[in-house]
Amino acid sequence: MSKMDKYLSREDIKILEILRKNIQNNVVKITCTGLYNHGKSSLMNALIDDFEEKTFKIGDVRTTAKNKSFVYENIEYIDTPGLNARENDDKRAIDAIREADFNIFVHNGAEGEFNQPEMNFLHHIKSNWDNPNDFINKNIFVLSRADSLQQSDIDKISNKMKRQIIDIFGTPNQAINNKVIATSSKNYIKGKKENKNRLVENSNIDKIRVEINTLIEKYGNTIMQAKKNRLALKCDEYIQKLKTQRERIQLEKDKLENQRAKLARKVSEWNAHLNQ
Ligand SMILES: Nc1nc2c(ncn2[C@@H]2O[C@H](COP(=O)(O)OP(=O)(O)OP(=O)(O)O)[C@@H](O)[C@H]2O)c(=O)[nH]1
Numbered sequence: 001m002s003k004m005d006k007y008l009s010r011e012d013i014k015i016l017e018i019l020r021k022n023i024q025n026n027v028v029k030i031t032c033t034g035l036y037n038h039g040k041s042s043l044m045n046a047l048i049d050d051f052e053e054k055t056f057k058i059g060d061v062r063t064t065a066k067n068k069s070f071v072y073e074n075i076e077y078i079d080t081p082g083l084n085a086r087e088n089d090d091k092r093a094i095d096a097i098r099e100a101d102f103n104i105f106v107h108n109g110a111e112g113e114f115n116q117p118e119m120n121f122l123h124h125i126k127s128n129w130d131n132p133n134d135f136i137n138k139n140i141f142v143l144s145r146a147d148s149l150q151q152s153d154i155d156k157i158s159n160k161m162k163r164q165i166i167d168i169f170g171t172p173n174q175a176i177n178n179k180v181i182a183t184s185s186k187n188y189i190k191g192k193k194e195n196k197n198r199l200v201e202n203s204n205i206d207k208i209r210v211e212i213n214t215l216i217e218k219y220g221n222t223i224m225q226a227k228k229n230r231l232a233l234k235c236d237e238y239i240q241k242l243k244t245q246r247e248r249i250q251l252e253k254d255k256l257e258n259q260r261a262k263l264a265r266k267v268s269e270w271n272a273h274l275n276q
């Protein structure tokens with residue numbers, strides 16, 4: 001047992017260890033959110049090049065029930081349960097986005113533009129974020145299942161999605177340009193498995209990678225600084241906790257000391273009484 005184990009709980013030590021490792025390994029955290037069955041887990045598998053699609057479970061029913069993370073090439077990908085499926089799912093997704101450095105919001109393009117539950121979710125972010133533009137800057141919107149659409153539909157739907165984002169967040173037109181990417185995880189994985197480069201290229205999965213790298217380049221330093229601050233704050237919090245613990249132990253000790261003195265006095269009184 002190290003000195004630290006003696007004074008901090010296992011949970012506290014785990015938190016410190018994760019924060020320290022994230023700084024040491026320079027790991028960036030990316031969450032993936034969106035309505036259930038919209039292709040989040042499939043996209044995560046494509047991004048980590050798991051062509052057997054075993055890392056993130058996929059399926060036609062509500063599949064992902066809790067956050068699942070996987071580190072690949074210094075990026076921690078966090079798959080989340082679909083929004084609006086069960087009570088607390090939205091809260092869990094919001095907490096995950098807040099904890100992460102970047103977010104990918106997946107929308108099934110086969111269903112047209114954003115629907116009401118998605119709009120509600122984005123409105124919720126807009127009104128609860130200290131700086132909603134920061135959310136937009138660090139977010140990539142994905143129009144998934146592009147393989148089931150014609151290019152003209154993809155263009156129409158992407159434009160509608162951009163308009164919806166602008167309407168909610170008031171984002172300038174220009175800032176939203178690279179923010180909606182139409183992808184096909186299915187074609188990417190098929191193309192990789194069957195060595196069909198055109199499928200891979202047209203799947204646009206590499207476009208997401210490029211956008212992720214652009215974000216890392218742009219925000220990497222501030223993210224690292226924020227992580228260091230987070231670790232420093234946690235350390236301060238634990239030092240405060242230990243100080244409080246020490247004060248409490250000191251009080252207990254004083255109390256016991258008083259009781260001992262009282263007893264000693266009583267014993268000497270009794271002894272004096274017996275000796276009379
Ligand atoms: N045609 C096509 N189908 C896809 C694509 N991506 C995902 N799917 C299918 O969509 C369904 C849902 O995919 P998932 O990746 O499990 O969706 P999810 O958003 O993670 O779902 P939950 O975990 O339930 O929230 C599965 O049947 C996938 O095979 C795609 O690019 N093209």
Ligand SMILES: [Mg+2]
Binds near residue numbers: 040057058063064
């Ligand atoms: Mg899933």
